[in-house]
Amino acid sequence: MHQIIVWTPPGRNAVAAVRAPSQPRRRRPRRYGALALLRHGLSGREWPRAWSEHPLRDRYDVVIIGGGVHGLAAAYYLAANHGITDVAVLDKGYLGGGGSGRSTAILRSNYLTPEGVRFYDRSMQLYRTLAADLDYNVMFSRRGHLTLAHNDSSLRTMRWRAEVNQLQGVESEVIGPDEVKRLVPYLDTSEHPRYPILGALYHPPGGIIRHDAVNWGYARAADAYGVHIHQDTEVTGIDVAEGRVRGVRTTRGDIATRVVLNATAGWSTLVAALAGVRLPIQTFPLQAAVTEPVRPFLHAVVVSGTLHVYVSQTDRGELVFGASVDPFAAYSTRGTLEFAEGLATHILELMPGLSRMRLLRQWSGLCDMTPDFSPIMGGTEVEGFYLDVGWGTYGFKAGPVSGEAMAQCIATGRTPEIIEAFGLGRFGAGELVGEKGAAAVGH
Amino acid sequence: MILIRCPWCGPRDAGEFHYSGEATPRPEPASAGPREWRDYLYFPANPRGQVTETWYHRMGCRRFITVERDTDTNESRPVPGGPR
Numbered sequence: 001m002h003q004i005i006v007w008t009p010p011g012r013n014a015v016a017a018v019r020a021p022s023q024p025r026r027r028r029p030r031r032y033g034a035l036a037l038l039r040h041g042l043s044g045r046e047w048p049r050a051w052s053e054h055p056l057r058d059r060y061d062v063v064i065i066g067g068g069v070h071g072l073a074a075a076y077y078l079a080a081n082h083g084i085t086d087v088a089v090l091d092k093g094y095l096g097g098g099g100s101g102r103s104t105a106i107l108r109s110n111y112l113t114p115e116g117v118r119f120y121d122r123s124m125q126l127y128r129t130l131a132a133d134l135d136y137n138v139m140f141s142r143r144g145h146l147t148l149a150h151n152d153s154s155l156r157t158m159r160w161r162a163e164v165n166q167l168q169g170v171e172s173e174v175i176g177p178d179e180v181k182r183l184v185p186y187l188d189t190s191e192h193p194r195y196p197i198l199g200a201l202y203h204p205p206g207g208i209i210r211h212d213a214v215n216w217g218y219a220r221a222a223d224a225y226g227v228h229i230h231q232d233t234e235v236t237g238i239d240v241a242e243g244r245v246r247g248v249r250t251t252r253g254d255i256a257t258r259v260v261l262n263a264t265a266g267w268s269t270l271v272a273a274l275a276g277v278r279l280p281i282q283t284f285p286l287q288a289a290v291t292e293p294v295r296p297f298l299h300a301v302v303v304s305g306t307l308h309v310y311v312s313q314t315d316r317g318e319l320v321f322g323a324s325v326d327p328f329a330a331y332s333t334r335g336t337l338e339f340a341e342g343l344a345t346h347i348l349e350l351m352p353g354l355s356r357m358r359l360l361r362q363w364s365g366l367c368d369m370t371p372d373f374s375p376i377m378g379g380t381e382v383e384g385f386y387l388d389v390g391w392g393t394y395g396f397k398a399g400p401v402s403g404e405a406m407a408q409c410i411a412t413g414r415t416p417e418i419i420e421a422f423g424l425g426r427f428g429a430g431e432l433v434g435e436k437g438a439a440a441v442g443h
Numbered sequence: 444m445i446l447i448r449c450p451w452c453g454p455r456d457a458g459e460f461h462y463s464g465e466a467t468p469r470p471e472p473a474s475a476g477p478r479e480w481r482d483y484l485y486f487p488a489n490p491r492g493q494v495t496e497t498w499y500h501r502m503g504c505r506r507f508i509t510v511e512r513d514t515d516t517n518e519s520r521p522v523p524g525g526p527r
Contacts, residue, residue, distance in 0.1 A: 269489045280485040282464075283514075328462035330514045331491045336445070338458055371485045427485045430477065 029224045032135055050216055051223035056230055056252045060088040062259045062410060063248050065235050065271055067091030068100035069211070069396060070388050071263035072218035072229075073403020074410075076134075079225035081404070082411035087227045088257075089219075090250060092234035096215035099265040102365030103396035104288050104322040106301050106312060108145045108206035110165050110172045112157070113433060115421040116374070117168040119401060122418060124205060126400035136217030138209055139315060144300040145206025146180065148350075150195035154305060158201040165203070175202045183300050186351045193349050195306055206301055208312050208320075211396060218403075238275040238385070245275065245384035259410055261386045266331065266366025268389035275385045279376065280427045281368045284325040285332060286393055287339040289362035293317030307346040319357065321347060325367050325393065333364040367392050372432035377406065377422040378415045386410060387424060447512075450521040451504040457517075459502035466495045466509055491515055495522060 030036065030048060040047070062078060064071045067089050078084040091097070107127055109120035131138045149155040158174050165172035177189040180200045189197045219229055230252070237249035238260060247256040262271045269279045298313040308324040321343055326336075340362055348355055369392050370376060376390040388406045391398065405419045415423065421433055445457040465487050470479040488494065494514055499507050512519040 267491075270491060278486055279489075280487075282487045282489050283491075328457070328496075329464075329487075329489065329494075330517060332515055332517055334517075338444075428478065428481060430481060 029135075029220060032137070050220040051229055054228045054230070056233065056250070056255070057088070057228070058254065059256045060228070061086035061257065062088070062261065063255055063257045064089045064261045064263055065248070066098070066263035066265070067095040067215075067219070067229065067231060068098050068263065068265065069096070069215055069218065069399030070100075070265075070391070070402050070406075071261070072215060072222060073399050074261055074263060074388065074406045075227045075229075075403075076218045076222040076225070077404045077407035078411060079222060079227055082407055084407075084411055085226040087222075088255065089222070089227060089229045090233045090235055090248075091229075091231050092251075094231050095219055095229070096212055099365050099367070099391065099395055100211060100215050100399070102288065102363055103211050104310065104312070104320050105209050105211040105396060106145070106206070106303075106310065106322075107140070107209055107397045108203055108301075109170050109397075110145070110147070110161060110201060110203040110206070112161050112164060114164060114168060115433060117165055117170055119418055120394075120397060121168065121170050122404075123398050123401035126404065127209065127397075130214070130217065130400065134217035134221045136213060136220060138213045138217055140207060140209045141315065142205055142207040143312075144183065145203040146183065146300050146302050147201040147203070148180070148197050148302065148304040148306070149174075149199045149201070150197060150304065150306040152198070155199050158199070161201055170203075171205055172201060172203045175200055184298065184302055186297060186353050187302065188350060188352055195304075195349065197350075208301060208314065210315075214396075214399065235271065235274065238271075240275055240382050240385070243381070243383055245382060257384075259384045259386070261388060261406060261410065263388045263406070265368055265389070265391055265395055268368050268387075272380075272385075272387065272389070275380070275382050277380045277382055277385060277387075277424075279368075279387075279389065279424070280371055281376070281390050282329045283331055284329050284367050284369050285364045286322070286325045286367045287335055287343075287362060287364045288320065288322045289340065289343060290321070290360050291319040291357045292360050294319070294357070302350070304346070304350060307349060309343060309346040309350070311347060311350075318360065319354070325369065326364075331366065333366065335362040335364050371427070372434050374433035375402070375422050376424050377402065377419040378409060378424065380424055445517045446519065447498055447500075447510060448519050448521050449498075449500050449503060449508055451506060451508070452500065455500070455503055459500060461499040461501050463497045463499055463507070466497045 075087050075089050109124045111117045162172045162174050181189045234251045239246040245260050264271050269281050272279050301312040303310040310322045368390050370390040405416045408416045446454040447457050448454050509522040510519050511522050
């Protein structure tokens, strides 16, 4: 029988002990203003790289494993908010090659638990001003988010969610089929389908964003503060001595460090195991697909939990579909025909008019599912080893707030209140969060 | 198509089965405390590679079977001596 992990937060920790924060020196990258873009476009010169490459140093104050939106955001906020710039972000592949680049990039904050709503709403706030903060067009498009109800019990849950949301100051309301039809005319709101639409939870601030731009924007802004971004650098070991992190071993050499943040998805249990930390996570693939581009006709993001499908139209005109996680755990990212068939059946039930659309491609990403559909954030029993994992199917929308909270956690050595409910200790203590507003999971 | 090798029915499409998770031995009910139960419930091994699992063949023999599967390639084989 395994020993269960019970962790109590140490008083002082991490970087606070490493070095006192100083004012960060920021090298201003080339501005991406309209005039600058026009001038450069006309000049015909090569565009400079958005972030630079560095040799791998043998010592960093903070090492972040995982170059996705979470890792890059944490690096950026460590530098921008706390003046900690001696940071390395390591990725075994390329930036945003994991969940961040495979996400369907839907943003919303209409969750079910007050902890969840507060948390994701902070992320929405950061996303709203992200383009200006990073000087990078992240193409955030607020277009409204509809969660359809096909039976009485889901309508009941939506009323509950709307109440919780409104209490937290988040725009969210339950609307009837007529209003749904007005917002999305192509939906079949008649009584004929097998699962007729009885109503929907309408969340006007929800929308979509260009996920790659978010990754690249954070990478560029962090790089400007002096953060080192190392792609093609796989972590092969984490050195722990006397209960504290001493360094990491990578395919490009060893690094001495006192702080390591595990910001990986899909491989988070394997990375945590390198430091001897067990996680309550099982890895499931989640598939998504995209159609050929068509004229804009779908403004809102439409989600149906009963039919396990969500759809939005990108600015380029493609329809992006997502579904629920695959029915069994795996690390394989191969797409299946069953997924494409099931997706087509379900989406045609909602929008019969799409029957002539052609799927362009499908792909799969890895989701780290926790027992309570909530992430695991904060410290561990290994001093200096931090977690920002277990992001299941909802990691992308939480990128900015997670980065901000983890940066604060690492810089101050204390767990910020906004992520207190998400500690690893909750599984040993039996205090699960129970977030049933999560996407793409059957409840 | 992903095949699960049922010891009774042979190789069949994974869609015929219900996945019930890693085949971890259940704690002894008479002596196990909350910690053992939580560990059993919440902390799977989640390996990348070979894992021993329980599947229910809901559209076939309707039996719980034990299968060894590679989580990277989805290659599977029945475990001899498992519950059948």
